[in-house]
Amino acid sequence: MKITILGCYSATPRTITNPTSQVLELNNQMFLIDCGEGTQVQLRRHKIKFSRIDRIFISHLHGDHFFGLIGLISTFSLLNRQNDLHVYGPKGIKDIILLQIKLSRSYTGYNLYFHELESETSELIYEDDKVTVTTIPLKHRVYTNGFLFREKPGPRRINIEAAKERNIEVCYFNKLKQGSDLLQEDGSVVKNAEVTYDPLPVQSYAFCSDTLYNEEMIPLIKDVDVLYHESTFLEQDVEKCIPTGHSSAKQAAQIALKAGVKNLILGHYSTRYPNIELFGEEAGTVFSPVILADDGKVLKFN
Amino acid sequence: MKITILGCYSATPRTITNPTSQVLELNNQMFLIDCGEGTQVQLRRHKIKFSRIDRIFISHLHGDHFFGLIGLISTFSLLNRQNDLHVYGPKGIKDIILLQIKLSRSYTGYNLYFHELESETSELIYEDDKVTVTTIPLKHRVYTNGFLFREKPGPRRINIEAAKERNIEVCYFNKLKQGSDLLQEDGSVVKNAEVTYDPLPVQSYAFCSDTLYNEEMIPLIKDVDVLYHESTFLEQDVEKCIPTGHSSAKQAAQIALKAGVKNLILGHYSTRYPNIELFGEEAGTVFSPVILADDGKVLKFN
Numbered sequence: 163m164k165i166t167i168l169g170c171y172s173a174t175p176r177t178i179t180n181p182t183s184q185v186l187e188l189n190n191q192m193f194l195i196d197c198g199e200g201t202q203v204q205l206r207r208h209k210i211k212f213s214r215i216d217r218i219f220i221s222h223l224h225g226d227h228f229f230g231l232i233g234l235i236s237t238f239s240l241l242n243r244q245n246d247l248h249v250y251g252p253k254g255i256k257d258i259i260l261l262q263i264k265l266s267r268s269y270t271g272y273n274l275y276f277h278e279l280e281s282e283t284s285e286l287i288y289e290d291d292k293v294t295v296t297t298i299p300l301k302h303r304v305y306t307n308g309f310l311f312r313e314k315p316g317p318r319r320i321n322i323e324a325a326k327e328r329n330i331e332v333c334y335f336n337k338l339k340q341g342s343d344l345l346q347e348d349g350s351v352v353k354n355a356e357v358t359y360d361p362l363p364v365q366s367y368a369f370c371s372d373t374l375y376n377e378e379m380i381p382l383i384k385d386v387d388v389l390y391h392e393s394t395f396l397e398q399d400v401e402k403c404i405p406t407g408h409s410s411a412k413q414a415a416q417i418a419l420k421a422g423v424k425n426l427i428l429g430h431y432s433t434r435y436p437n438i439e440l441f442g443e444e445a446g447t448v449f450s451p452v453i454l455a456d457d458g459k460v461l462k463f464n
Numbered sequence: 465m466k467i468t469i470l471g472c473y474s475a476t477p478r479t480i481t482n483p484t485s486q487v488l489e490l491n492n493q494m495f496l497i498d499c500g501e502g503t504q505v506q507l508r509r510h511k512i513k514f515s516r517i518d519r520i521f522i523s524h525l526h527g528d529h530f531f532g533l534i535g536l537i538s539t540f541s542l543l544n545r546q547n548d549l550h551v552y553g554p555k556g557i558k559d560i561i562l563l564q565i566k567l568s569r570s571y572t573g574y575n576l577y578f579h580e581l582e583s584e585t586s587e588l589i590y591e592d593d594k595v596t597v598t599t600i601p602l603k604h605r606v607y608t609n610g611f612l613f614r615e616k617p618g619p620r621r622i623n624i625e626a627a628k629e630r631n632i633e634v635c636y637f638n639k640l641k642q643g644s645d646l647l648q649e650d651g652s653v654v655k656n657a658e659v660t661y662d663p664l665p666v667q668s669y670a671f672c673s674d675t676l677y678n679e680e681m682i683p684l685i686k687d688v689d690v691l692y693h694e695s696t697f698l699e700q701d702v703e704k705c706i707p708t709g710h711s712s713a714k715q716a717a718q719i720a721l722k723a724g725v726k727n728l729i730l731g732h733y734s735t736r737y738p739n740i741e742l743f744g745e746e747a748g749t750v751f752s753p754v755i756l757a758d759d760g761k762v763l764k765f766n
Contacts, residue, residue, distance in 0.1 A: 173542055174539040174543075176505065200501065202477060203479055206478055223568045225538040230501070232531055236531070254563075261556075261559060265525045265556040265560060265606075266526050
């Protein structure tokens with residue numbers, strides 16, 4: 163699992179900070195999460211192939227999370243993209259994009275599908291044979307979802323040496339990978355566990371931005387490998403959290419602790435603070451390990 | 465007159481090139497012309513005060529000329545802008561911006577006025593005591609206007625020495641500045657021209673992008689001080705001009721020549737060519753002086 167942070171600062175793009183966008187690579191698939199202004203340039207800067215992005219997830223319709231979407235969709239067209247593009251985001255996102263496409267008479271040469279979200283409870287919004295994506299309802303000033311990306315368990319893995327010892331033919335391997343025991347020609351039974359290893363562990367990533375401190379998300383993100391939780395403020399400014407619908411670094415860490423996640427990534431920093439290490443220090447008093455997102459950072463988890 | 469080129473490349477923003485946007489300073493006023501994605505970051509990079517921008521002119525609704533507008537409007541709000549903002553652009557621009565403001569529930573704290581354009585002939589769209597702005601209808605794939613910014617003539621200037629010689633009181637200077645002759649108390653008449661100089665020369669700037677080669681614009685831009693004319697292609701690719709609605713560098717120079725302008729700025733380059741000097745060389749065979757726009761370039765004209 164690999165996460166490339168294209169931008170992780172709140173509010174307005176500046177010369178040295180970018181609004182929210184990140185690329186998740188999970189099981190050889192690439193997912194773009196949020197798309198603030200300038201995301202297409204950040205994708206180029208980090209040499210991420212546009213053609214690998216087939217699914218874009220937008221948390222909410224504040225500008226710093228989606229103003230770059232129309233530009234990316236438009237650039238895909240100019241580059242003669244052929245493969246389908248799926249956009250998942252709050253109801254209204256389709257109208258915003260299609261109005262601009264219509265008025266600019268810049269219709270896409272590829273199929274563009276919108277999956278508009280309006281459920282107030284968690285729902286499965288994407289599934290294939292390797293991955294599921296479910297929403298994490300968040301509490302913010304407008305309708306907002308986080309997203310939980312989770313690998314499906316793979317097949318059991320053959321213990322080649324043990325299989326050889328028992329003279330098992332290769333043609334039975336698929337059956338073993340599915341977990342079955344094996345009836346041999348001599349009538350004996352090979353127990354699956356004797357000749358296979360467990361599947362590789364699955365990985366999971368929860369993206370939660372923007373949100374108030376909200377314990378309702380905890381059951382949804384229980385035990386995930388990596389949680390990205392916004393931390394717009396430090397605790398010294400915690401009174402700003404409720405009116406703005408944001409969290410402090412300490413609150414993010416409390417959620418991570420209560421959900422028993424393995425790693426916490428912080429981001430969506432307000433630029434009022436002199437350096438982002440302050441967020442790490444504050445969250446570190448509650449939870450470990452804390453990873454500080456920063457623009458251009460690539461985070462790998464095995 | 466000062467022109468800051470924030471971006472002058474066609475189509476998609478890249479790490480090293482920006483889509484169209486420029487700031488014109490004329491008679492101590494600042495006008496933003498076009499607003500491709502990333503314009504707000506370019507404004508910051510070039511240290512242009514956001515609060516000085518009160519009027520934004522959008523030529524047409526292709527993304528590389530306006531996708532940065534919603535972000536700029538939104539950032540103005542986040543920075544607690546108070547003064548009014550006026551946006552001039554094709555019909556539809558208001559719907560695009562207001563839909564996004566509505567869905568993000570990010571209403572501006574300042575007054576935002578839209579002046580939607582749909583005339584097929586040139587019209588006066590802004591006037592104050594020092595400057596006029598008129599449209600220059602262009603031929604492109606969608607409804608497009610160029611803009612002609614023109615200073616109004618200032619007052620005549622007093623020739624102080626000549627006025628002293630004739631014992632003219634200071635209280636008559638305003639009358640002289642307006643061009644009147646002066647009846648002295650002894651019955652003699654002082655001719656205006658004897659004690660004044662002509663007004664300072666007025667300056668004019670015509671922005672024409674995007675457009676096909678179009679001689680119809682010539683009477684509108686006749687004798688302007690500076691013409692910015694798009695040159696997306698070189699003559700070797702002139703067959704691309706008609707289907708895309710663009711011009712070659714040579715065609716831009718032909719317009720400049722026929723309109724008798726004083727200076728030609730080229731821009732809106734396709735990134736297919738190895739360097740932009742090729743545009744200057746081609747245009748230079750027809751017209752002089754040719755100035756090549758480039759991102760970050762500041763051009764001054766006296």
